[in-house]
Amino acid sequence: MELEKEIEGKMTACNSSFKIILGSSSLARRQILNEMGYEFTVVTADIDEKSIRRDKPEELVMALAEAKANAIIERLQIEGHVKEDAQATLLITADTVVVSHGMVREKPNNKEEAREFIKGYSGGHAAVIGSVVVSNLTTGIRKGAWEKAEVYFHEIPDEIIDSVIEEGSTLHVAGGLTLEHPLTSPFVEAVVGSTDTVWGLSKALTEKLIKDNLGAVK
Secondary structure, three states: OOHHHHOOOOOOHHHOOEEEEEOOOOHHHHHHHHHOOOOOEEOOOOOOHHHOOOOOHHHHHHHHHHHHHHHHHHHHOHHHHHHHOOOEEEEEEEEEEEEEOOEEEOOOOOHHHHHHHHHHHOOOEEEEEEEEEEEEOOOOOEEEEEEEEEEEEOOOOHHHHHHHHHHOHHHHOHHHOOOOOOOOHHHEEEEEOOHHHHHOOOHHHHHHHHHHHHHOOO
C-alpha cells in the first residue's frame, strides 16, 4: 500500500497544538487512542520482529517499540518532514508480549502454537508486558516505558479454545488471546493492573509520555 494511502485522518481540536502518528496496525490500539480523545494518522512499521531478541521481556518490548519507531521515521524521511512542519509531531509505537510458565509468548506462528498458548493459560495466570514509546519528530526527543499486568483465568473448555482458534484472530495478537473476545472474556477471572496494558496500549502511560515529551527540552 502506498504511504499516502496508508496515512489518513485529521487532527482534532483536543490535540491541535501537536500531531499524532500511531505506528501500529492494531485495531485495539486505535480504539484506545480514540477513547483518549485523540485523532491521529496511522503508519505501520515493516520490521522483522523475530530478528530482535532480548534476554528479558521488558527489554524486548522496549526494543521492538523503538525499532518500529526507527523504521517509520526512516520511511517518512523525517528530515524533510520536520523542516516543512513547525507543529510538533508525536509518533507513538508500542509492543506487547505475554509471559506464561516462564516463557515469552509473542504472536503465535500457527494454530497449533496458539492452542498450546491458550491451554497454558487455562486455570492459571499470565503476565502481560506492554511498552509505549513516544518520539517527537520535531525535536528528536524520545520517551518510553513499560507496564505490567497480571491476568488470572478460569478453566477454558477445549471447545471454546477450538472456536477461538478457528476464527483466526489468535494469530494476530501477542500470546494468542484477546481478553475482550466474547468467547473468552467469561473465563477471565481477574486482571491485576491496567486492562489497557493487556489490550495493547496503556492510557495512563501514553498520556504521561506525551506530556513528558512535549515538556522536555533537548
